[in-house]
Amino acid sequence: EAGVVQSPRYKIIEKKQPVAFWCNPISGHNTLYWYRQNLGQGPELLIRYENEEAVDDSQLPKDRFSAERLKGVDSTLKIQPAELGDSAVYLCASSLGVMGQAQETQYFGPGTRLLVL
Amino acid sequence: TQLLEQSPQFLSIQEGENLTVYCNSSSVFSSLQWYRQEPGEGPVLLVTVVTGGEVKKLKRLTFQFGDARKDSSLHITAAQPGDTGLYLCAGSSSNTGKLIFGQGTTLQVKP
Numbered sequence: 420e421a422g423v424v425q426s427p428r429y430k431i432i433e434k435k436q437p438v439a440f441w442c443n444p445i446s447g448h449n450t451l452y453w454y455r456q457n458l459g460q461g462p463e464l465l466i467r468y469e470n471e472e473a474v475d476d477s478q479l480p481k482d483r484f485s486a487e488r489l490k491g492v493d494s495t496l497k498i499q500p501a502e503l504g505d506s507a508v509y510l511c512a513s514s515l516g517v518m519g520q521a522q523e524t525q526y527f528g529p530g531t532r533l534l535v536l
Numbered sequence: 537t538q539l540l541e542q543s544p545q546f547l548s549i550q551e552g553e554n555l556t557v558y559c560n561s562s563s564v565f566s567s568l569q570w571y572r573q574e575p576g577e578g579p580v581l582l583v584t585v586v587t588g589g590e591v592k593k594l595k596r597l598t599f600q601f602g603d604a605r606k607d608s609s610l611h612i613t614a615a616q617p618g619d620t621g622l623y624l625c626a627g628s629s630s631n632t633g634k635l636i637f638g639q640g641t642t643l644q645v646k647p
Contacts, residue, residue, distance in 0.1 A: 423578070459545075461624050461637030462579065475634065510578050525635065527578025 421445070423528035425511050431534045437499035440531045442511030444492070449516030451488060452525060453496050456508040468494065469516060501535045508532050538563040540627055540638035548644040549615055557610045557623055557641045565627035568601055568608045569635070573622040615645045 424443040432438050444451050449470050454462035465484065467475040470491040479486065483502070488494040498505055508530040514523040543558045559568070567586045571579035583592050585601035585608065592599045596619075598611040608625055625638045 459642075460639050461540075461626070463637070464634060467634075475632070512578070524581055524584070527580070529577050 423511055423513055423526055425509075425528040425531055427531055428529065429532045429534075431536065432501055433536050434503055435500040437497065438501050438533060439498075440496045440509050440511075440533075442494045442496070442528060444494075444511070444513030445526055447515070448513035448526075449491070450514045450523070451494050452512040452514075453486060453494070454510040454512065454527075456510055456530070458507070462510055465496070498533075501533075503535050506533055506535045538565075538627065538629060538636050540625055540636055542623075542625060542638035542641050544641060545639065546642050546644075548646065551617060551645055551647050552614050553645075555612050555615060555643070557625075557643075558607070559609065559625035559627075559638050560607045561627060562606065563627070564605050565629065565636075566605075566633075567628045568605070569626045569628070570599055570608070570610055571624040571626060573624060573640075575621075579622075579624055612643075615643075617645045617647050619643060620645050 426441050430438055451468040453465040455465055456462040464478055466473055466479045466486050468488045471488050484498055486496045510527050510530045512525040512527045514525045540559055540561045549555055567584055569584045570582045572582055573579040583599045585599055588603045588605045590601045596613045600609050623641045626635045
């Protein structure tokens with residue numbers, strides 16, 4: 420079975436340009452997460468979806484970041500305009516989304532490495 | 537704000553040596569997970585510990601959850617070059633279920 424798929428794997432853009440990342444979670448997984456991982460740091464949650472609903476976007480910088488999961492399956496994360504400090508790895512993860520289960524296993528994709536020049 | 541501090545941040549050892557990585561917090565977590573991340577890949581779950589004082593073993597890796605569920609350790613016996621990678625601990629908030637990651641420990645095992 421395929422794991423979490425992300426594209427592109429690498430992206431280099433100039434500051435002030437827009438950029439979009441795409442994620443296809445594991446089939447049947449209802450919960451989808453976007454994380455940002457800075458160099459030498461652990462991942463930080465940006466947004467969590469339960470099906471198509473964003474249930475936690477408290478860490479998403481809403482002035483320039485947006486995300487959508489229109490049909491409750493794949494998702495896109497957009498930055499517009501990008502800034503130098505946005506250079507990082509953007510990880511997508513998914514989990515089954517079983518009601519009442521305190522901590523589910525999250526399966527991570529390989530990430531998109533973004534470099535803003 | 538819940539924080540997890542990992543130590544050491546970097547570790548370079550020879551094949552066959554033992555090592556311990558620590559993950560500490562002033563907050564209580566409902567569970568704690570350890571991940572390993574290789575360059576160019578996402579984190580992969582190694583283990584989840586839930587009960588205070590719990591010890592889990594995965595081949596040469598031993599994971600322990602502190603009695604008060606605020607800290608954890610990962611011990612590797614007879615490290616191999618294949619153990620090289622970034623080790624991340626992550627605590628699950630009992631209030632929100634959100635995963636809080638430590639900053640990671642980069643391990644290099646030299647042959």
